[in-house]
Each structure stands twice: as structure tokens, then as C-alpha cells.
Amino acid sequence: AQSVTQLDSHVSVSEGTPVLLRCNYSSSYSPSLFWYVQHPNKGLQLLLKYTSAATLVKGINGFEAEFKKSETSFHLTKPSAHMSDAAEYFCVVSDNPAGKSTFGDGTTLTVKP
């Protein structure tokens, strides 16, 4: 069985400051982990993915995530927030070959000027 918990429903940062969005997961197997971003009234865009290669994963738009097996975490970070980063972020775990991924409840990121 797989599950994912996004530890913060809302995160607010000032422009130019670091971003940390937290995600813990549970999986019976070696999972694949993903972060997606969704801007208002848009579809989801893949930011980055972990698939058992390097534990530090670099994604688009300056985002990174580190897979920590001992902590069952996959936190998303960015050194400096931009106004355009304001959006909903979903952490997703997949260890199911049938195509059933599990989404976290999402974290709303607000970026203040």
C-alpha cells in the first residue's frame, strides 16, 4: 500500500526567500516520487521525479527535491521564490504497476512581494 502526506496545507514566503514544501510517503516497494505544480485553472505540470537514481533531484524552474529513505521524505525546495511560483503543489507516490498513483492533499504556496 502507498500513501503520501503533505505536511503543510499552506506555505507563505516573501519573494526572494527560500521555499520548503514538505512531503512524507509510505510505500511497500521502492517507489517513484513526483512533484507537480498546478496554477489556477490549469492542468498539472511535472516539476521533478525520483526513480531510484540520484537522491538529489533537480527539476524545472530551479526546484530541487531530496529523497531520504530513512526519513521517508521527499521535500521540495527552491533557493529563491518568484511571484510566478505561487500555485498549488502536489506530491505523488507511485509503486503500483497498474497505474494507480497516490496524490497528497496539496500545498498552496503564496509568494508575497
Next chain:
Amino acid sequence: DTEVTQTPKHLVMGMTNKKSLKCEQHMGHRAMYWYKQKAKKPPELMFVYSYEKLSINESVPSRFSPECPNSSLLNLHLHALQPEDSALYLCASSQATRDSGGYTFGSGTRLTVV
């Protein structure tokens, strides 16, 4: 072409209407998905097609009927919907259901049932 295209972008339908949502991808992906997303919630899986065959139906009511005419197209036929079916309907694709590369999502169809 690295996109999933969904049409229409917006749809308003009455409870007695029949309508269809369309989804198209030309990335050679062999797995396609329908998700339903309510406001401020994560997407919920509805159907999975693998190599044009329905592989997962998440106990979706029969008023939603999926169809996969070929490897590039996915339809969702709607009939006798209820107001609570109003939501954003997202189509996604991946190389295969075992693909660890992640999904490519379309921009969605915003459905309102009146």
C-alpha cells in the same frame, strides 16, 4: 509534440444532456487516464487505459462512459449528470502504466452541470 490536448476547455450542460470530452496525445504514450478534480482537492483517478484497453475503473457511476478509439485518443461520454459532477476533468498520459517517468497532463475541461 509533448502535449496532451483536451477539448472543450469549458462545458456547461443540463442534467438531461449528452456530451463528450476529448483528449489527444501524439507522444506515443500507451497509457491514458481520466481524473476528476474538485476545487481545492487533489485529482481523483476515474479510469486507466493501457494499450487501448480499460484496465482500471475506480467504481465510477455509469453516467460516465470512457472510450479509447485508438492509441492517441481518449473520450469521456457524459449522460444524465448531476450538479455534484461539476468539476475539472483532467486527462493524462504516460509511456505505460509501469512508467516511472510521470504523467503528462492536459489543461482540463471545466464542466458545469446545471
